[in-house]
Amino acid sequence: MKLGFSLAEEAFRDECAAWLQDRMANAFADIRGIANLTEKIERRKEWEQELAAHRWSCIGWPEQWGGRGASLAEQVIFAEEYARAGAPGRVNHIGVELAGPTILAFGTEEQKAKFLPGIAAGTSIWCQGYSEPNAGSDLANVRTKARLEGDQWVVNGQKVWTSLAHYSDWIFVVARSEEGSKGPKGLTFLMMKLDQPGIDVVPIRQINGEAEFNETFFADARCPADSLIGTPGDGWRVAMGLLAFERGVSTLGQQMGFRNELDEIIRVARENGAARDPLIRQRIAKAEIGLRLMRYGALRMLSRTDLSAIDGAALTYKIQWATWRRDLGELAMDVLGQAGEIAEGDAYEWGMLPNLFLYSRCDTIYGGTNQIQRNQIAERGLGLPREPRGDV
Amino acid sequence: MDFVFTDEQVMIADTVSAFLVESATSERTRAAMAADGLDRSLWASFCEDLGLAGIGVPEESGGVGLGMVEQAIVAEAAGATVAPLPLLGHAMLVRAIVAGGSHEQKDTWLSRLVSGRIVGAVARAEHWQDKGSSLSLVADFVPHGASADLIMVCGEARAWLVDAAQPQVTRIGHVTMDQTRPLATVTLTEARVEELPDGPAAIAAAEVTGLLSLSAEALGVAQEALDRTVAYSKERIQFGRPIGSFQAYKHRLADMMVLIEQARSAVYWAACALDENDADAWLALHAAKSFCADTAFMCAANMIQLHGGIGFTWEHDAHLFFKRARSIQTLMGSGNHHREKVAAMVLGEAA
Known part of the structure; x- marks a missing residue:
């Protein structure tokens, strides 16, 4: 068991830190520090392409597909230096961290050749179509239908909470392809071009006034017959494999964003005197401890070699960070005091900390609510009896 | 970077788990x-048999290094x-002697401690009277203090080894809520002592070892409380279903x-940080001690609640975990x- 990095790894750190810091100080200084995924979108796409041009867009991928075949330690280092340099949130994170790894794991050679270069180059942006109005926590209750018509799949239905669909090029969709099938059976995993007459994207305004999520409507939307990953009816297995990628190295980058939020709370607390309150001090300490433990939990989860075994650190990670961040939002408001209730300008737009307070309410909901997480931890992690299924 | 146990670990x-179970x-x-809360034959x-009492002792001094x-x-x-063993004081004392003892002290005491011929404990004193080779003081709340043969007393920046067998040392073992690690009051009345030449190093070694050991112990308590409660929840039927x-x-x-x-992340972060002389080692220890102790208590308290009435009985082991968690x-x-130490560090006020 060892936490430190080797000399070669530290040299790699110097290399990526120098490159990232130069870009953030010069050519891309205008997008430094942007955490959300909606601001200055065109510049953000240029940034994705700049990363790609220097082989930094997907370093964990094989070299053949534009990556560096980077080791785990190198990926950890890159994620840390990326955030330390203040580089902006990755607008193509779904492509790089979800779609790409899924295609690498389950796709055919033709699909790899067709899709991976665009993702690696930052020229095709991806979003995901899982949730539906009646498939939230019960994710397998998919109603969106897909039928094969000649050499094309034809899709009808509705997805919801499709983040970033309004500027994405591609969407992956889980749709019911077997008439009369129920639950996880009979689903097919399709990759569709968003820019077509059969797809309509409608933004959803959310609690903080912004619109990062969308409803996506499919009315005879089409894609070629070979756009499926795996086989027809096998979509649930692919989708679940993909969710496992969500707990990869990207979590470390996400944590660096949390670091910035906690640092801002600490800065404000020192400035406005809240840091003298012993109870606030206890909560700041708890936040700091929670964030550190998140990092070492992620390192444990990434270090293990038997990826098939059920791993407690991985299974509990979602509820851990989501709850931590929700509490951080509440701490932020207590530190800000009444100033936290007032917007900076005339619009209903919020600075980092009040926005954290509002936005973090979704963290304990999306990607499996805290209640669903507890069910999964109890059933998969502790082997307790499964929840009985209803038939309403 | 490889944050998993090696094959040897x-x-x-x-091995240690199989032995203790x-x-x-x-x-x-x-x-x-x-x-007296100490299973001498187990120790x-x-x-x-296990040979693991010498973990903190270099091989040249008879340990396993x-x-x-x-x-x-x-x-x-x-x-x-919840083994009734003097492990906490033993680990603290052994590492303190290694860090701050003289050659002679190491030769005299380490092999005796490691072989289990004598039992060690560590005490802390606020005030003392020092007359050169003799010392007078009262130290409260000494874990396994009434059972120990050799006691290290820590004051400010000085540390002394005290042979507990001499008549100038009296020990009163208290009826303690956690009976698996009873506390004692140790009184020295012009007792013969040997001072450790590097007191600050000895005290620091004892402190980091103690905090890490308590954190790890708490982790073990918490995990076992969970495992036993899970097992019970699969057997116990109410309303026609396993609860x-x-x-x-x-x-x-x-x-x-x-x-x-x-x-678990906290304990092994702190352990690695200490082994690797990481600058965050103290932050990790404060984090681990506070987080793990509270986790152990939460889990042991849940163990009682989730066992229902049987968990409240003397007969069931739940109270052993609950009381150990509270004492940690x-x-x-x-x-x-x-x-508060963590807060001072992150707010940039650390001394």
């Missing part, structure tokens, strides 16, 4: 609780069985696991104390 964990039975623990075979990760592995297993199938019950067990996984919370500084 897995082997140590399996087999030997530190509830029956033997209860026999020790009725006496003897821990030292002689392993690091803090291994120290934590042993403490975790001991916590999981573990009810969401209200499952969710509490899930919450225990969420905390335990973090506690208080020993070597409360959670609030350690979190």
